[in-house]
Amino acid sequence: MAAIYEQLCPVLFGDDAVEEMAKRIAEDGRKQVFICCDAGVRKAGIVALVEDALKAEGLTYSMYDEILPDTPDVVVDELAEKIRQTGADIILGVGGGSTMDAAKASAVVLDNGDSIRKYMEENGNPGFVRKTPVYAIPTNAGTGSENTPMCVIHELSSDTKKVVLRPAELAVLDPKLTVSCPRSVTVFAGFDALSHAVEASTSVAPNPRDMLLALHAVKLIVNNLPIAMNEPENMEARSNMMFASNIAGIAFTQMSVHIGHCFDHEAGIKFHMEHGHCCALSIPETIRIVAEDKPAEVRQIGEAMGVAIPEEASPMEAADLVAERVRGLMRECGIKPLKDTGVTKEEAIAIAQDAIDHNWFHIMCPGDVSREKMERYIANIYDNYQ
Ligand SMILES: [Fe+2]
Numbered sequence: 399m400a401a402i403y404e405q406l407c408p409v410l411f412g413d414d415a416v417e418e419m420a421k422r423i424a425e426d427g428r429k430q431v432f433i434c435c436d437a438g439v440r441k442a443g444i445v446a447l448v449e450d451a452l453k454a455e456g457l458t459y460s461m462y463d464e465i466l467p468d469t470p471d472v473v474v475d476e477l478a479e480k481i482r483q484t485g486a487d488i489i490l491g492v493g494g495g496s497t498m499d500a501a502k503a504s505a506v507v508l509d510n511g512d513s514i515r516k517y518m519e520e521n522g523n524p525g526f527v528r529k530t531p532v533y534a535i536p537t538n539a540g541t542g543s544e545n546t547p548m549c550v551i552h553e554l555s556s557d558t559k560k561v562v563l564r565p566a567e568l569a570v571l572d573p574k575l576t577v578s579c580p581r582s583v584t585v586f587a588g589f590d591a592l593s594h595a596v597e598a599s600t601s602v603a604p605n606p607r608d609m610l611l612a613l614h615a616v617k618l619i620v621n622n623l624p625i626a627m628n629e630p631e632n633m634e635a636r637s638n639m640m641f642a643s644n645i646a647g648i649a650f651t652q653m654s655v656h657i658g659h660c661f662d663h664e665a666g667i668k669f670h671m672e673h674g675h676c677c678a679l680s681i682p683e684t685i686r687i688v689a690e691d692k693p694a695e696v697r698q699i700g701e702a703m704g705v706a707i708p709e710e711a712s713p714m715e716a717a718d719l720v721a722e723r724v725r726g727l728m729r730e731c732g733i734k735p736l737k738d739t740g741v742t743k744e745e746a747i748a749i750a751q752d753a754i755d756h757n758w759f760h761i762m763c764p765g766d767v768s769r770e771k772m773e774r775y776i777a778n779i780y781d782n783y784q
Pocket residue numbers: 541590593594659673677
């Protein structure tokens with residue numbers, strides 16, 4: 399089957415990317431910059447690196463530093479209003495996925511009026527204009543949100559995550575912004591990126607370029623996450639993680655995530671768990687559930703992880719070996735089993751139908767995702783990683 403591959407957003411990547419970005423903003427004649435971030439990223443001194451670069455180019459800026467995880471719809475509207483008041487002509491989203499998503503979503507409201515809820519109701523349909531450029535500047539290596547069109551927004555009225563499709567105009571990847579990333583954020587973000595790569599490379603919509611990207615991301619993450627976790631200032635590991643997260647993001651934009659992120663989104667909302675924690679828990683069972691439909695891809699993922707898979711191993715035996723490699727990495731990184739978060743097995747399984755109903759991309763999983771299949775998948779997440 400013919401496949402299309404493209405890239406929605408150019409990437410500026412390197413250890414002086416932030417300075418280079420500021421130069422470009424000045425050269426483009428932008429008058430007023432608006433920085434979106436959260437209080438933690440600002441307090442850690444990361445935003446100051448961006449501010450310094452803007453000041454060095456003589457640029458003026460305003461800031462909103464109250465972005466919350468899983469950005470609620472009302473915050474997006476509030477943010478757009480604040481940006482409008484400053485007259486900003488470019489928006490920088492400096493932070494994790496929630497911040498970059500909020501920055502992108504706020505531009506939709508700024509450029510088109512109304513409330514972000516209107517565009518969520520239209521199922522993210524991009525029937526709106528893009529006028530104000532948004533630069534996405536990740537401060538951790540995980541979501542890949544800088545390169546995806548998806549803005550995941552928490553709809554408060556239904557308590558679900560909804561999506562608006564609006565890519566950034568430029569992704570700015572500067573590994574020095576991740577050096578002060580706390581250990582838990584480094585780890586969760588790393589597993590988020592790994593889950594993107596694993597799900598993308600086993601979806602029903604593969605293409606040859608993005609397979610290469612996803613498999614290379616797997617290799618980089620497995621080899622660099624423990625180093626980035628233990629040696630936060632190791633720029634090579636930070637740089638490799640940032641690149642891995644970005645190419646995994648590009649890969650899943652085209653090939654899609656599937657069953658893992660259905661669980662990850664639903665469990666994240668229902669049990670108030672970090673997205674990356676849910677991702678880590680789901681990866682081994684994603685590998686196992688696609689074993690029969692995607693045996694060659696599972697072997698490729700195993701190879702990228704350096705797993706020795708005997709030639710005569712059955713698809714399920716191969717998947718078990720690869721899944722166990724991931725569980726080893728989870729233990730090394732201190733990932734808590736689902737049971738240890740206080741969630742009972744019954745409570746976990748009970749989210750199965752909502753995980754399907756609230757996340758259309760279950761259709762990107764090989765084989766139908768029935769309620770029974772999702773229940774079995776969640777039960778295995780619960781039982782198989784202790
Ligand atoms: Fe994710």
